[in-house]
Amino acid sequence: MFSIPFLTVPPLRAARGTVRLPGSKSISNRVLLLAGLSEGTTVVRDLLDSDDTRVMLDALRALGCGVAAQGPDWHITGLGGQLSTKTADLFLGNAGTAMRPLTAALAVLAATQQGTFELKGIPRMHERPIGDLVDALRQLGCPIDYLGNEGYPPLRLRPGSAPLDTSAPIRVRGDVSSQFLTALLLGLPLVSDAGPVTIEVEGELTSKPYIEITLNLLARFGILVRRDGWARFTIPQGSRYRSPGDIHVEGDASSASYFVALGAIAAHGGRAVRIEGVGDDSIQGDIRFVDAARAMGADVTSGPGWLEVRRGAWPLKAIDLDCNHIPDAAMTLAVMALFAEGTTRLTNIASWRVKETDRIAAMATELRKLGARVVEGADFIEVAAPERWSAASIHTYDDHRIAMCFSLAAFNPLARPAGHVPVRILDPRCVGKTFPDYFEALFDVVEADSADVPVLTIDGPTASGKGTLASAVAIALGYHFLDSGALYRATALAAMQAGVTDTDEAGLARVAAGLQLKFTGHQIWLAGVEVSDDLRQEHVGAMASRVSTFPSVRDALKALQLSHRRVPGLVADGRDMGTVIFPGADLKVFVTASAAVRAERRHKQLISKGIPANIDSLRADLEARDLRDQSRTVAPLKPAEDAKLFDNSQLTVDQCVAQVLEWWEAKQAF
Numbered sequence: 001m002f003s004i005p006f007l008t009v010p011p012l013r014a015a016r017g018t019v020r021l022p023g024s025k026s027i028s029n030r031v032l033l034l035a036g037l038s039e040g041t042t043v044v045r046d047l048l049d050s051d052d053t054r055v056m057l058d059a060l061r062a063l064g065c066g067v068a069a070q071g072p073d074w075h076i077t078g079l080g081g082q083l084s085t086k087t088a089d090l091f092l093g094n095a096g097t098a099m100r101p102l103t104a105a106l107a108v109l110a111a112t113q114q115g116t117f118e119l120k121g122i123p124r125m126h127e128r129p130i131g132d133l134v135d136a137l138r139q140l141g142c143p144i145d146y147l148g149n150e151g152y153p154p155l156r157l158r159p160g161s162a163p164l165d166t167s168a169p170i171r172v173r174g175d176v177s178s179q180f181l182t183a184l185l186l187g188l189p190l191v192s193d194a195g196p197v198t199i200e201v202e203g204e205l206t207s208k209p210y211i212e213i214t215l216n217l218l219a220r221f222g223i224l225v226r227r228d229g230w231a232r233f234t235i236p237q238g239s240r241y242r243s244p245g246d247i248h249v250e251g252d253a254s255s256a257s258y259f260v261a262l263g264a265i266a267a268h269g270g271r272a273v274r275i276e277g278v279g280d281d282s283i284q285g286d287i288r289f290v291d292a293a294r295a296m297g298a299d300v301t302s303g304p305g306w307l308e309v310r311r312g313a314w315p316l317k318a319i320d321l322d323c324n325h326i327p328d329a330a331m332t333l334a335v336m337a338l339f340a341e342g343t344t345r346l347t348n349i350a351s352w353r354v355k356e357t358d359r360i361a362a363m364a365t366e367l368r369k370l371g372a373r374v375v376e377g378a379d380f381i382e383v384a385a386p387e388r389w390s391a392a393s394i395h396t397y398d399d400h401r402i403a404m405c406f407s408l409a410a411f412n413p414l415a416r417p418a419g420h421v422p423v424r425i426l427d428p429r430c431v432g433k434t435f436p437d438y439f440e441a442l443f444d445v446v447e448a449d450s451a452d453v454p455v456l457t458i459d460g461p462t463a464s465g466k467g468t469l470a471s472a473v474a475i476a477l478g479y480h481f482l483d484s485g486a487l488y489r490a491t492a493l494a495a496m497q498a499g500v501t502d503t504d505e506a507g508l509a510r511v512a513a514g515l516q517l518k519f520t521g522h523q524i525w526l527a528g529v530e531v532s533d534d535l536r537q538e539h540v541g542a543m544a545s546r547v548s549t550f551p552s553v554r555d556a557l558k559a560l561q562l563s564h565r566r567v568p569g570l571v572a573d574g575r576d577m578g579t580v581i582f583p584g585a586d587l588k589v590f591v592t593a594s595a596a597v598r599a600e601r602r603h604k605q606l607i608s609k610g611i612p613a614n615i616d617s618l619r620a621d622l623e624a625r626d627l628r629d630q631s632r633t634v635a636p637l638k639p640a641e642d643a644k645l646f647d648n649s650q651l652t653v654d655q656c657v658a659q660v661l662e663w664w665e666a667k668q669a670f
């Protein structure tokens with residue numbers, strides 16, 4: 001997951017490959033609650049690992065349920081309808097799928113079994129209405145207090161003084177959020193002993209497919225709700241939650257929408273995007289996003305548990321669609337509209353206004369930043385493609401769906417008229433709500449022109465701190481990191497292992513060309529063996545310096561270095577990154593420090609690793625290395641003409657990083 005302040009996605013051109021979706025959020029949190037209310041243990045497979053499921057798991061733990069991870073599976077041992085903990089304060093973040101159903105279930109448990117529970121969340125959760133659900137529960141006789149503003153969390157659920165009254169139908173509004181009805185359907189089987197419990201929906205029920213998920217999962221847990229149209233639901237007398245023993249969570253159909261759109265926009269020229277985890281057998285309403293995408297031009301084939309998407313009509317076709325059945329995935333249509341001919345009109349989306357943020361206002365504001373022409377109304381949005389694209393910094397409002405759907409705007413070079421601008425996603429970590437590795441999954445299947453992938457080079461002499469600096473800058477920007485010295489060191493080590501001497505240019509070039517090198521995080525593997533520490537040894541560095549003087553060795557390593565230029569960007573450190581390997585780099589930095597400071601830093605570094613070292617001989621070695629690196633005929637160590645020079649002898653690492661990021665920001669289009 002990218003836990004950084006912003007992530008800049010460069011202009012993208014194509015997509016192909018396979019994406020495995022994380023589990024559905026809606027199914028995950030419903031299954032967790034049902035398992036928590038059931039008797040016995042339920043094994044939940046492929047549960048979504050996200051902010052929203054984490055708060056639900058924490059809540060179940062706090063309520064006394066057994067919650068244990070076993071490999072990728074979760075084992076939930078439920079309460080069997082009996083409170084084991086009578087008081088708890090539950091923090092539910094911004095998870096509507098936790099707040100609403102837990103409110104219903106715990107309100108009736110507190111009322112009937114003398115419990116007291118407080119439910120709260122982040123500030124935005126305290127702005128999301130819950131009054132209609134509370135009113136419905138109060139009809140039963142559940143004592144519920146608002147601890148902040150009337151109609152909104154936080155809430156206190158208290159013991160009741162009289163038995164709950166289930167004789168009359170419970171009325172609930174259905175036109176604000178279907179989660180209120182879902183919450184009642186999940187919680188009220190707990191009070192069905194005295195007779196059937198009937199729920200009547202007032203107003204037009206919004207997001208009906210989510211109710212279908214609820215009914216489907218209740219059935220899996222032994223509760224067969226009778227439904228008269230979408231206005232009246234009856235829970236049979238004596239309903240009991242029965243664990244199915246083992247339950248699989250299918251992939252998230254709303255998350256699939258980004259990759260369906262990706263295929264429709266960018267899988268051209270024989271390419272396809274395959275989506276695994278959700279398919280034509282899905283129980284999720286958002287699978288019907290596929291129909292909307294087809295109407296816009298997507299070419300989608302499907303089977304059980306998979307979808308495959310290619311570009312069909314191009315440019316995409318504008319649509320006029322009632323999106324009540326796909327409220328979450330419909331946001332993706334608004335971004336697809338940027339690639340369509342004509343104006344796309346999405347209607348019946350009033351529920352967007354009470355989601356993680358006011359999504360109609362947010363989408364309109366952010367789409368306009370890109371240049372789109374947008375009209376918004378109380379329950380609709382109209383979007384037409386930009387006449388001219390602008391580089392935009394997209395505010396994400398702590399809303400995962402805004403972050404994910406706007407990433408697709410980076411394909412603006414494919415639009416008509418074409419753009420050629422990066423798209424900056426602010427606070428990309430917000431995707432943690434449903435799809436923590438969304439950007440990693442996206443970057444795995446997208447293609448950009450190499451020249452469009454930003455590169456920042458940091459060159460300098462040994463022990464100047466360029467590796468430390470480059471790695472920190474790469475982390476701050478979410479970019480890849482290339483320690484090019486490691487390639488020369490690996491060549492040196494492999495040559496020593498193969499008995500190739502430092503004067504045998506042809507032999508060394510063969511070793512360099514055949515390097516089997518792999519980088520995993522901070523580890524480096526040579527021919528399947530981890531060599532990260534071996535490469536840092538002084539004698540390996542000295543041999544690397546000698547090896548690197550040969551032109552054929554440098555040539556042999558060039559393609560490998562260039563291959564690190566991948567979306568979303570690269571920070572590369574070495575001696576010739578700015579002069580030879582990436583001469584067109586967007587920013588070049590040449591970092592130095594006095595020999596005395598560098599010897600001291602290297603001394604500290606070695607001692608801290610338990611490697612004995614002498615500061616004077618370290619200084620002599622590094623001065624000899626400087627001389628060799630600077631005086632060789634090919635790619636000598638020297639600043640590029642357009643490099644920013646930087647003596648960091650008196651600066652901390654943080655100050656160096658801040659300086660480079662400031663230079664980088666000054667070059668950006670935002």
Ligand SMILES: Nc1ncnc2c1ncn2[C@@H]1O[C@H](COP(=O)(O)OP(=O)(O)OP(=O)(O)O)[C@@H](O)[C@H]1O
Nearest residue numbers: 461462463464465466467468601605648651652653
């Ligand atoms: N600005 C700084 N202030 C203090 N110490 C630093 C600073 N920058 C780096 N260091 C420390 O100096 C040591 C050498 O840094 P680093 O390995 O990044 O240098 P390098 O130039 O990449 O070296 P090499 O070329 O040998 O790989 C490390 O222990 C690092 O923590």
Ligand SMILES: Nc1ccn([C@H]2C[C@H](O)[C@@H](COP(=O)(O)O)O2)c(=O)n1
Nearest residue numbers: 484485486488544545548574575576
């Ligand atoms: N781009 C590069 C990177 C490294 N080298 C050579 C010269 C160095 O002395 C040696 C080890 O590099 P270090 O890990 O210390 O950065 O590799 C080079 O010629 N060009």
